[in-house]
Amino acid sequence: AQTVTQSQPEMSVQEAETVTLSCTYDTSESDYYLFWYKQPPSRQMILVIRQEAYKQQNATENRFSVNFQKAAKSFSLKISDSQLGDAAMYFCAYRSVNFNKFYFGSGTKLNVKP
Amino acid sequence: GAGVSQSPSNKVTEKGKDVELRCDPISGHTALYWYRQSLGQGLEFLIYFQGNSAPDKSGLPSDRFSAERTGGSVSTLTIQRTQQEDSAVYLCASSSTPDREETQYFGPGTRLLVL
Numbered sequence: 001a002q003t004v005t006q007s008q009p010e011m012s013v014q015e016a017e018t019v020t021l022s023c024t025y026d027t028s029e030s031d032y033y034l035f036w037y038k039q040p041p042s043r044q045m046i047l048v049i050r051q052e053a054y055k056q057q058n059a060t061e062n063r064f065s066v067n068f069q070k071a072a073k074s075f076s077l078k079i080s081d082s083q084l085g086d087a088a089m090y091f092c093a094y095r096s097v098n099f100n101k102f103y104f105g106s107g108t109k110l111n112v113k114p
Numbered sequence: 115g116a117g118v119s120q121s122p123s124n125k126v127t128e129k130g131k132d133v134e135l136r137c138d139p140i141s142g143h144t145a146l147y148w149y150r151q152s153l154g155q156g157l158e159f160l161i162y163f164q165g166n167s168a169p170d171k172s173g174l175p176s177d178r179f180s181a182e183r184t185g186g187s188v189s190t191l192t193i194q195r196t197q198q199e200d201s202a203v204y205l206c207a208s209s210s211t212p213d214r215e216e217t218q219y220f221g222p223g224t225r226l227l228v229l
Contacts, residue, residue, distance in 0.1 A: 004156075037220075043203065045157075045220035091156055101170065102147070102218075104156035 002027045004094050006105035013082045014113050020067075021077045021108045023092030034068065034075045035093040038086075039107070048090070051075065079110075087112040116140075118221035120206050126227045127196055135191040135224045139208030146189050147218060148181055149205040157205065163189060196228045 003026045013019035025034070036048040051059045051068050058066050063083075067076045079086055092105040119138045127133050139146050148160040159173045163183045174180070178196075183189040193200055203225050207218040 006156075043205075043223045045205065045207070045218075047217055050217070093157075101159050101162065101173065102149075102157070103159065104149075106154075106156040 002029075002032075002094050002096065002103045004092050004103050004105040006090075006092055006108050008108045009106070010109040010111070012111040012113060013079070015084060016081055018078060018080045019082055019110065021079075021090050021092075021110070023075045023077070023105055025073050025075065025092075025094050025103075027073065027094065027096075029096055031097045033095040033097070034066075035095065035102075036064070036066070036075075036077045037091045037093060037104075038088045039091060040088040045091075049077065082112050084112050084114060086110060118206055118208050118219050120204075120221040120224050122224055123222065124225045124227075126229065128229055129198060130195055132192065132194045133196055133226065135193075135204050135226070137189045137191070137206030137208075137221060139187065139189070139206070140210075140219055141187075143208035143210050143219075144186065145209045146183060147207040147209075148189070148191050149207070150175075151203045151205060151223070153202070160191070160204075193226075196226075198228050201226055201228045 005024045032053045034051045038046045038048050049059050049061045049064050058068050063080045065078045089107045089109050091107045094103045121136045146163040149157040151157050161181050165186045166183050178194045181191045203223040205223045207220045209218045
């Protein structure tokens with residue numbers, strides 16, 4: 001079974017600075033999807049960014065970008081120009097192409113200091 | 115509605131009682147997912163529906179858990195003879211189609227507390 005590991009339970013960043021959240025995963029599949037979700041205190045899960053494994057180019061979405069290293073099975077999230085509203089739990093997730101199951105990491109709590 | 119809705123938002127029950135959790139997906143979304151999030155943990159996949167069918171039920175933690183979906187819309191997750199370890203937030207998500215471009219939209223969750 002696939003596993004997703006987020007080794008940083010909590011991180012802090014100064015407002016306007018850059019922070020990188022780590023995620024590694026284990027799979028024997030060659031094609032899959034990777035996601036980063038944000039969960040603020042409201043509990044609502046919000047999709048931040050998505051990466052298809054067959055695409056070599058790293059996905060970007062405004063201030064959010066990923067560093068996808070397929071061989072290393074690593075999928076880190078970089079948040080540039082951090083804002084107070086970025087404070088939340090961030091979850092890394094894996095989805096198999098052939099099976100509609102999602103596997104989530106345990107999350108990283110991001111604190112943003114003013 | 116504009117988004118995925120879930121009811122109730124909070125549920126307190128006594129050990130041994132049955133509970134039903136409801137999910138209303140975004141209109142037209144054919145795929146529906148249930149997850150469980152225990153305190154301080156990530157999301158645990160429970161079950162997935164494509165239309166009214168659940169091709170994979172292996173994520174359900176025990177036979178006390180069941181789910182159904184009717185009319186390709188509303189889904190109900192039922193937990194029978196609740197146990198204290200069932201206490202968690204139950205999240206529902208829907209997507210337009212379970213294809214390569216799928217994006218899941220999550221509801222606000224139901225927080226279940228079993229006393």
